[in-house]
Amino acid sequence: MQSLQDKIVRSVSCLQNGDPEQALTLCRSVLASKPNHPDALNILGVASFQLGDCRKAIEYAQRAVRLKPAAPDFHSNLGRYYLSLGKLAEASQSIEQALQLKPDHSMAQFNRSAVLIASGRGEEGIAKLREYTLAHPQDSVAWNQLGLLLLEQMRPAEALPALERAVELRPDSSDIRNNLGNALQSLNRPQEALSQYIRAFELRPDNSDAASNIGTVMQSLERFTDAELWFQEALRCRPGFFPARGNLASLYLAQRRFDVALPLLEALAQERPRSHECWNNLGNCLMELGRYDQSLDAYRRVLQIKPEFYPAHNNIGNVYRRLGRLEEALVEFDRALAENPEFVEGHNNRGVVLMELGRGAEAIAVFDRALEIRPNYADPLVNQANYWRDHGRLTKSVHLLRRALSIKANSPWTWNNLGCVLSDLGMVGDAIACYSKSIEVMPDNHHAHSNLLLNMHYLPQFSPEQIFQEHRRFASNHEPPVAALRRPFSNPRDPDRPLRVGYVSSDFRRHSVAFFLEPVLEGHDRGQVDLFCYSDVHRPDDYTERFRRLAGAGWRDVRGSSHEGFAEIVRRDAIDVLVDTGGHTANSRLLSFAAKPAPIQVTWIGYPDTTGLDAMDYRITDAESDPPGLTESWHSERLVRLPDTFLCYRPSAGIPDAGPPPAASGKAFTFGSFNNMSKIGPATITIWSEILQQAKGTRLFIKNKALAESELRDWVLEQFAEQGIGPERIVLKAPSPGIQQHLATYADIDLALDTFPYHGTTTTCEALWMGVPVLTLAGVTHVSRVGCSLLRHAGLANHITFTPQEYVAKAVALSGTWREWASLRTQLRARLARSPLMDERRFVTHLEGAYRMMWRAWCAGGQP
Numbered sequence: 001m002q003s004l005q006d007k008i009v010r011s012v013s014c015l016q017n018g019d020p021e022q023a024l025t026l027c028r029s030v031l032a033s034k035p036n037h038p039d040a041l042n043i044l045g046v047a048s049f050q051l052g053d054c055r056k057a058i059e060y061a062q063r064a065v066r067l068k069p070a071a072p073d074f075h076s077n078l079g080r081y082y083l084s085l086g087k088l089a090e091a092s093q094s095i096e097q098a099l100q101l102k103p104d105h106s107m108a109q110f111n112r113s114a115v116l117i118a119s120g121r122g123e124e125g126i127a128k129l130r131e132y133t134l135a136h137p138q139d140s141v142a143w144n145q146l147g148l149l150l151l152e153q154m155r156p157a158e159a160l161p162a163l164e165r166a167v168e169l170r171p172d173s174s175d176i177r178n179n180l181g182n183a184l185q186s187l188n189r190p191q192e193a194l195s196q197y198i199r200a201f202e203l204r205p206d207n208s209d210a211a212s213n214i215g216t217v218m219q220s221l222e223r224f225t226d227a228e229l230w231f232q233e234a235l236r237c238r239p240g241f242f243p244a245r246g247n248l249a250s251l252y253l254a255q256r257r258f259d260v261a262l263p264l265l266e267a268l269a270q271e272r273p274r275s276h277e278c279w280n281n282l283g284n285c286l287m288e289l290g291r292y293d294q295s296l297d298a299y300r301r302v303l304q305i306k307p308e309f310y311p312a313h314n315n316i317g318n319v320y321r322r323l324g325r326l327e328e329a330l331v332e333f334d335r336a337l338a339e340n341p342e343f344v345e346g347h348n349n350r351g352v353v354l355m356e357l358g359r360g361a362e363a364i365a366v367f368d369r370a371l372e373i374r375p376n377y378a379d380p381l382v383n384q385a386n387y388w389r390d391h392g393r394l395t396k397s398v399h400l401l402r403r404a405l406s407i408k409a410n411s412p413w414t415w416n417n418l419g420c421v422l423s424d425l426g427m428v429g430d431a432i433a434c435y436s437k438s439i440e441v442m443p444d445n446h447h448a449h450s451n452l453l454l455n456m457h458y459l460p461q462f463s464p465e466q467i468f469q470e471h472r473r474f475a476s477n478h479e480p481p482v483a484a485l486r487r488p489f490s491n492p493r494d495p496d497r498p499l500r501v502g503y504v505s506s507d508f509r510r511h512s513v514a515f516f517l518e519p520v521l522e523g524h525d526r527g528q529v530d531l532f533c534y535s536d537v538h539r540p541d542d543y544t545e546r547f548r549r550l551a552g553a554g555w556r557d558v559r560g561s562s563h564e565g566f567a568e569i570v571r572r573d574a575i576d577v578l579v580d581t582g583g584h585t586a587n588s589r590l591l592s593f594a595a596k597p598a599p600i601q602v603t604w605i606g607y608p609d610t611t612g613l614d615a616m617d618y619r620i621t622d623a624e625s626d627p628p629g630l631t632e633s634w635h636s637e638r639l640v641r642l643p644d645t646f647l648c649y650r651p652s653a654g655i656p657d658a659g660p661p662p663a664a665s666g667k668a669f670t671f672g673s674f675n676n677m678s679k680i681g682p683a684t685i686t687i688w689s690e691i692l693q694q695a696k697g698t699r700l701f702i703k704n705k706a707l708a709e710s711e712l713r714d715w716v717l718e719q720f721a722e723q724g725i726g727p728e729r730i731v732l733k734a735p736s737p738g739i740q741q742h743l744a745t746y747a748d749i750d751l752a753l754d755t756f757p758y759h760g761t762t763t764t765c766e767a768l769w770m771g772v773p774v775l776t777l778a779g780v781t782h783v784s785r786v787g788c789s790l791l792r793h794a795g796l797a798n799h800i801t802f803t804p805q806e807y808v809a810k811a812v813a814l815s816g817t818w819r820e821w822a823s824l825r826t827q828l829r830a831r832l833a834r835s836p837l838m839d840e841r842r843f844v845t846h847l848e849g850a851y852r853m854m855w856r857a858w859c860a861g862g863q864p
Contacts, residue, residue: 023046079093144162157187287319347366351363388400401421412438435452507581515650603616618850648838684756699730793837
């Protein structure tokens with residue numbers, strides 16, 4: 001049987017090894033035999049303090065002091081506990097008592113300095129401890145304490161020489177080397193810190209602090225596998241070691257393994273209910289899982305425990321931002337910055353919200369302030385790049401993103417963003433390389449994977465089979481975790497009842513997709529369709545309000561909701577047919593469909609290909625865009641071909657009438673394209689150059705947002721020059737400020753040239769509405785056949801070509817015979833208005849018939 005003294009010795013060892021729970025158990029057993037054992041009471045106080053229960057620590061320490069008033073350690077410890085509760089007068093009194101008993105008590109000297117700092121006399125406190133170290137230059141404990149105090153004050157550069165001196169005096173001290181490593185890590189010298197931590201662990205292989213810190217450095221170096229091994233090593237040294245478990249949870253958060261992190265964080269918060277850091281980390285995990293109400297509760301708990309903990313305000317602001325509550329988010333970021341004006345993350349997040357509120361100039365200034373504070377901070381550079389991309393300054397955006405990557409080379413989001421800007425510039429091959437790098441760094445980055453899929457369609461070297469297989473890889477990589485959220489359906493299987501149809505879109509705003517969505521939502525037979533709209537629009541505008549009014553009580557703002565949260569909303573609405581309108585385009589909620597919240601799931605209009613998902617049942621198309629028997633094998637969905645066309649176009653109101661062709665005014669015959677630069681690749685430039693070479697005296701007019709950049713205009717001219725086409729024959733123009741001005745520019749074009757292999761859709765409809773015929777080159781998949789569908793239904797089937805040679809020959813012939821077909825200029829708008837492309841009632845009837853067919857098949861127990 002252990003003696004009481006043996007238990008005391010063991011409990012001290014437990015404290016030194018970071019196991020306060022076991023120390024509590026041992027000392028309570030001592031008190032059971034000897035209720036007034038002063039050493040046991042002192043140790044219980046230390047253990048309670050380490051566990052975050054300062055009031056209990058004071059109670060034990062007070063009893064210990066009464067029983068053994070001549071023990072300076074007891075008085076010093078009591079002072080430390082008072083200090084933690086902000087009771088500065090009591091803390092000072094206890095610490096001075098310790099120093100009266102032992103003037104060279106280094107821990108009491110340390111605690112006195114801490115009290116002075118807490119009293120607003122920081123420099124005096126540090127000076128006192130410095131005086132002590134100068135008077136006792138061989139006291140390694142004092143040098144170590146000075147270093148720790150300076151680290152607590154976030155002054156690692158000053159802490160470093162003190163800790164180096166302590167190591168010089170005690171080179172065999174594992175703990176001091178560990179502290180030196182902390183200083184080096186704070187100074188962003190990870191390799192040197194790692195060296196000290198490893199040496200600390202070699203000196204004492206059970207030093208769980210050092211093992212955990214090695215893991216922390218490994219994580220900062222993005223060596224995640226090594227980091228996890230070292231955190232596990234720390235737990236092997238000390239099972240249940242709280243900091244190592246916290247670090248492991250932080251690692252899982254960094255790896256976005258939120259489901260793995262959550263139970264660990266919940267356990268940590270329950271064990272340390274007074275630990276603000278535990279609740280803050282739990283809130284971060286809940287936020288990433290989309291459980292926003294719970295995350296807000298966690299952050300509010302943080303502020304109850306530690307009201308001055310400004311990062312909690314920052315995190316609350318992040319939640320509000322995700323929920324679209326931007327003004328409230330701004331208030332929280334301001335609160336964080338009021339506590340710490342140098343808080344760079346707060347400045348960065350505040351800038352993001354200002355940008356989303358349309359206050360761009362203010363946002364840029366805020367990002368600049370963040371960079372003044374921390375020049376090597378990548379996030380403000382990325383956000384400034386996003387701003388300039390939105391404002392057409394693409395090359396500036398690229399420059400900023402490359403700067404960000406020079407700071408943080410393995411940021412998957414920066415690589416993804418760089419890919420998006422390069423794609424805007426028409427540098428699609430480079431963009432695909434960036435998306436691939438993003439996926440390499442972060443394999444579960446489905447956003448980058450979707451961008452990769454979209455961009456593959458712009459380049460002719462990718463076959464339909466390759467593109468389909470990449471879509472299926474997307475599904476195999478990203479669908480299973482979300483598929484785990486699936487639940488049985490309770491929708492009544494009545495084949496003839498009104499259908500509850502939900503449209504999911506991030507494009508309920510001023511966007512090309514809106515031209516095709518609005519007539520459908522407006523035209524639904526409300527006796528047969530209960531309409532719901534799930535909006536993921538992050539910057540609502542006047543169009544958003546129009547859609548909201550159309551949806552009425554069925555409008556749902558799902559901004560920021562997780563896959564699980566989104567699925568629950570859809571299930572509560574008992575949706576029968578859920579329609580994706582984005583596919584693999586930007587900001588789509590496509591992956592949420594993997595949770596299968598509705599019995600019938602359909603993809604339509606926003607993306608020219610399969611989704612690849614097993615959870616997507618149908619894809620709506622037409623026989624011209626997807627000829628029967630040709631494209632089925634490249635789809636994971638069942639193709640449903642509407643009788644006429646797969647879309648219905650409604651032009652903007654107030655558009656000017658079509659004017660005469662420019663050639664009729666004696667100007668050079670002008671070909672034109674207003675498609676995005678990403679669709680105008682090398683193959684397109686080559687074939688357009690061939691047209692210009694054969695059609696002497698003609699010009700080519702290209703207009704898109706990328707051409708606001710002088711560097712890109714020069715690059716485009718160089719591409720044509722390499723094909724023998726001089727700059728005098730190329731007209732390049734940036735976007736017009738409004739839709740009316742934009743469409744009025746068609747007055748400068750005689751014949752529009754469709755892009756390939758990725759056809760235009762909205763651009764083709766707009767050209768036809770403005771009286772400009774379009775020439776297209778047909779391919780074998782939807783992306784390169786949309787133009788065929790549009791032209792055939794507009795009565796221009798003779799403008800569909802099937803080989804590059806035919807495309808060139810047709811363009812050249814039309815340029816030479818424009819007088820014979822010039823009357824089309826005034827006929828096309830009326831022809832288009834009478835066509836199935838604009839017959840809204842007919843189209844909606846066909847679409848509702850397709851939904852009904854799908855529904856009856858499900859009611860009958862059939863599978864898509």
